[in-house]
Amino acid sequence: MRIRILLLFIVFFTGIHSLKAADPPFLQLVNDHWVNEKLEAMTLDEKIAQLMMVTVYPRQDELARGQMEQLISQNQPGGILVMQGDLVKTARWINHFQEKATVPLLVAVDGEWGLSMRIDSTVKYPYAQALGAVQDSTFIKQMGRDFGYQMREMGIHMNFAPVADVSTNPQNPVINFRSFGEDKIDVSQKAWYVASGMQEAGVVPVAKHFPGHGDTHTDSHKELPVVDHPKTRIDEIESFPFRYLTERGISGIMTAHLDVPALDNSGTPSSLSEKIVDGYLRDEIGYSGLVVTDAINMKGVQTGKGNAELEALKAGNDMVEFVPDIEKAISSVKLAVAKGEITLDEINLKCRRVLALKRWAGLHISEPVNTKGLTSRLNSPYYEVTNRKLIKGALTVLVNNDRLPVQDLGNQKIATVMIGASAKSSFQKMVDKYVKADHFTLSKSDPERELVSLRSELDNYDLVIVGIQGVNIFPSGAYGTTRIQRNAVAELVRENKTITVFFGNAYALKHFENIHQSGGLILAYQNNLLTQQLAAQLVFGAFNATGRLPVTVDNRFKLKDGISMPKNKSLAFSIPEEVGINSALLRRKIDSIARLGIDSKAFPGCQVLIAKEGNVIFHECYGFHTYKKEQKVEPSNIYDWASITKVTGPLPPIMKLRDEGKINLDEAFSHYWPDFQGTNKDGISFREILAHQARLASWIAYWQMALDDDGTLSGEVFKSHPTEEFDVRVSDHLYMNRNFRKTMFDTIRTSKLLPRKRYVYSGLSFYLFPDMISNLTGEHYETYLKTNFFDPLGAYSVTYNPYLHFPLNRIVPTENDDFFRNEKLRGFVHDEGAAMMGGISGNAGLFGTTTDLAKIFQMYLQKGYYGGKRFISEETVNEFTRVQYPENDNRRGLGFDKPYIDNHKKKLKNAYPAVDASKNSFGHSGYTGTFAWADPDNELLFLFMSNRVHPTRNNAELFNLNIRPAMHQAIYDCLDNN
Known part of the structure; x- marks a missing residue:
């Protein structure tokens, strides 16, 4: 020595x-x-x-602190070990102790x-x-x-x-x-x-x-x-x-x-x-x-x-x-x-x-x-990014019999069960963002009869997603698991098609006898809010699975076991920093503009959703449903999308039918709508129709065609109650004669054309598209939409006539109509023409949540692909989202709106949408105050949802204050600050 x-x-x-x-x-x-x-x-x-090195406990009282200060003063130890304590109090104690040290203390933890x-x-x-x-x-x-x-x-x-x-x-x-x-x-x-x-x-x-x-x-x-x-x-x-x-x-x-x-x-x-x-x-x-x-x-x-x-x-x-x-x-x-x-x-x-x-x-x-x-x-979002990356990287797929990720959402009835919980878990709440599921719980102390009842309730489900929590970190007592937990897993795996997610110590898997027979098994290692949320996202393929088992559990689960699973381009839910954006800056900018709109009464409330690189990084709600401030805006609220319907209702089927060779964009539209044959519209191409360059009139006030001489609604067209003939429901207390629908179509057919081909936004053809689509597909238009698009996307809230499907208090009201329907509109489409189509039209009428609209637009942003499914070909998406007639100063794509020509040269107040929106970006706005815009060059999605027409459409402050372009530009400004 x-x-x-x-x-x-x-x-x-x-x-x-x-x-x-x-x-x-x-x-x-x-x-x-x-x-x-x-x-x-x-x-x-x-x-x-x-x-x-002596030990300090900042959780103790000030008397203990004084005693430790005295000990340090008298003995001058080399260091202190900090044990349990409140964050700020601990820091203050460290400062006090350092003051007493002749040689600074080495502080350890x-x-x-x-x-x-x-x-x-x-x-x-x-x-x-x-x-x-x-x-x-x-x-x-x-x-x-x-x-x-x-x-x-x-x-x-x-x-x-x-x-x-x-x-x-x-x-x-x-x-x-x-x-x-x-x-x-x-x-x-x-x-x-x-x-x-x-x-x-x-x-x-x-x-x-x-x-x-x-x-x-x-x-x-x-x-x-x-x-x-x-x-x-x-x-x-x-x-x-x-x-x-x-x-x-x-x-x-x-x-x-x-x-x-x-x-x-x-x-x-x-x-x-x-x-x-x-x-x-x-x-x-x-x-x-x-x-x-x-x-x-x-x-x-x-x-x-x-x-x-x-x-x-x-x-x-x-x-x-x-x-x-x-x-x-x-x-x-x-x-x-x-x-x-x-x-x-x-x-x-x-x-x-x-x-x-x-x-x-x-x-x-x-x-x-x-x-x-x-x-x-100490809680900077940048630290959360590290944490998120680690949790995602750790999640280990141990079994996958073609069950993971969960796809084909439109053809499965799904339930979730959280074993070891007594209330709906964070895992289950995140599942709700992807799919319509029924949720069940089984606590660690539930009697056997609860398991028997649960098994009976799950008989009619195509897939049961099982989460297991309440697992201790140390091995004693079978890691704290109970008989009811272990039996529940065994029986559910045996009797149902299951995906199981295990929120606990890997070694504890050995106490679950047939868990390896799950159709899919994800090991999450521990149980906390973030792990539950990310595990649910992995179930639906939001990111890659790369984890490998670091220990041997038993003969079923061995060291290095793990199945790689590539993401399927479903939306993920994250924070701005994970895609390189400062969340404080983004929130400050978006909050200030949203508050400006509310304070200026441009709208009573709004929602803002931002997705970057396939990650929803911002989804905030502001204000209330009405100016009475009785009901706050919530993420689950359903909005009248107004003209965004044009690109989310008829447009997806039209694009799909083009892929199938059933629509030729350069063929005469009259080929698909024979009623135009022999009229002034006979030679108009489908492309011109979709690009708003078909010389069609902008709109027709159909309801005014049904007024008597005294200005009241004609009894031949409308009644306050339904009958066999008056079965087209226009609003809560108004029904239309079914025959008037033909009059509306005849009016479109005989309407005059504008004198020359130039860009004039027209919704007339969109009234015709639902019937045209039904004729081409042989299916009811709305059924075709839901079966081929909304349900597979997991966009279950998207529907026409939401009053039939959802409680009214979940639906954001629009206008207090005092000239046609004479009622506050809630759950019925705001657009008069769409209302007279029974709420189902191509120009307006779709309702849904902000998140579900994001799924549709993310599919567009990803060139027709989402959640492991190809909905539309990339070539077709590119064709529909490009400017069709730039030589005519027409900025439009096919159905989609596009930035102004030379938009990047304009000042913000004159730009549309944001100045920095790329020329390849596309989207649409809605009269009720909605807006959706996708920018493939920046992998950016921006949704703004409001009911600016409440209580009246005469409120133009949304436009006067330039709320939507300003908010859109604020996002690009945050990108530039990285």
Whole structure:
């Protein structure tokens, strides 16, 4: 040992050029001026104290804080270990304690999954077992950086992480899920990714628990566990990650309290064994960094003499953690120095290491923690991005018999069951964004009769999506699972077509006897809000599945098992930062414009949805249904889409029929609508019709054709109640004679043409499209729409005449009609002409949620593909979304609206839509105040939903304030700020 100390002094004092590349970076500072100055000024007591770390509990009261301040003032420990506490209070306590320290305190935390392991209101990253499933190292290292950045914000300089133990014993009561897995190389690499990320951020990583705690049967907090393997096995498995980390220059390693006879047969705990610390770790493995003990107060390390701190330092540790009585510990070590049991040179060497580490961590210029805005900074969305990437990367598909991802939504009756829950879960709520499903729960304590009842209710479903929660992280008691949980899974898998998602420790799968017979099985590793939400998205194919099982569970589920599953281009739900947009900036811009509209009474309320790169990154509701402010706008509200119907109702079938060769755009429209044959419209092409260049009149006020001379509605056309002949329902209290529909069509047929071919927006042909589509397909128009488009897209809310399908309080009202229907319109189409078509028309009449409109437009944005299904060919989408007659200053596509010609040269107030909308972008607006726009060049989707016509259409403030273009441009401005 004396020779080793001499050699180390030679290394320390010959400068950084003598250091190996793998040496920890702080060793370059062992001869720093600040280190020398502090060391020379210290008494022996103070030097010994620098090797001690005491524990603080910010969850305690101010009396406890005062007592700790006194202890620090009197004993000047080298560091403190922060345990449970509130975020801001903890930071304030750290500031108080630093004020009492002559030499700044090295502040440490046990943060294996981030600060949240010990400190409230901080980001909780995945457990190590979940990280073991992640195949992309990028975000594991980024997590390490995140740890470092967050800890520096808190005034914390050392993290007792990562766990570098190899999990070879599934029954391990203390390591288990805390390990990256059973593959030593994977454990080593992932431990280094985390450690190196922290070191790059200026925080000291301390890998634990040397020489390896992965195969123990007892908990060292309670007794001394035995690692009963030969040295060859320990070299090969247990200590392998620590060798790997040593070679790469990790700054700290923690010694565990273990009985390892192959390394020291005296029964001495490994943390107190000179053979293991100095002999094995320092000499054989060659580790030169800081060595710190596991908590010295643990029962597994009690010596009987009460001098564990002294024995730890004699063994070769540099610091002792969790010292319960620092005064006694200092006295014990000081007496040992006097007796020659440990030399002053050894104390100086250890103290120099500690000081160099503090110097590397920046404690020579330590400043108080800034607690203002601390909670916000530590919960930055950029940290959530890392967390999301890790959770998505961890999700592991273990079984897939062509059930995943869930597709063919229009042909399946689906139920979800959350086993272990008593209320609708986050998982089930996310499922609602994809499919219409019925939801059930079964708690851990439900009686058997509840399972019998549940099985009966599920008999008529084509698919049952089962979620399993309420699984403990440690193995005792079958991981806390109950008989009803295990029986429920067994019976549902046996009797139903199932997809199962397991929210728990991978090892717990072994307690579910036939879970492997699920049609699809996803292992999510743990249970929290974000994991549930992302797992539900994976079920529907929103992102790739790449996870691999990091441990062997049993013969069914083995190490490295996992099935890759490519995404199917369903919408994902995320946050702006995941696509590189600053959420605070985006929210500030969108909120301000939305509030301007509400405050200016341009509309009583609105919704805004933004999707980027297939991710819904913003969906916010503002205001109320009406100016009475009785009902808030909610995401599930259903809007009258008005003219957006043109591109979501008849246009998808027309595009599909074009793909099938049943429509030729350059053929005369009269070929498909024979009523035009022999009229002035006989030669007009289908292309001209769709591009609004067919010389058709803009609109016809059909309802005015049904007025008597006194200006009242004709009794020959309208009645207030239905009869056999008056069966076309126009509104709540108005019914139309079915024969008047022919009059409307005749009026279109005989209408005059405009004098020349130029762009004039006309809705006349769109009245004809539903019947034309029915004639070409042989199916009822609305049935064809829902069967071929809305239901397969999972857009179940999209419908005509929503009053037939949904409660009225879910439908946003439009106008208080005081001239035709003389009632407040809610659930009935606002457009008079569409109303006279019985609510089913091609020009207007579709209603739906904002999310379901997003699905349709995302399908367009993805060139006709969505959710694993090709709805329309890419060639057809490209044709319909391009400008058809630019030489005629006509900006329109086929059905779709397009930006103004030379839009990018215009000022915002004169632009349409946004100035920066690409020339390839397309969309449509609606008279009621709706707007949908897709930009394929930027992979951007913008939806704005409002009822600006409430209570009257005469309100033009939406246009006067330029709300929609301004909001649209604000999104591009946020893109430019990246």
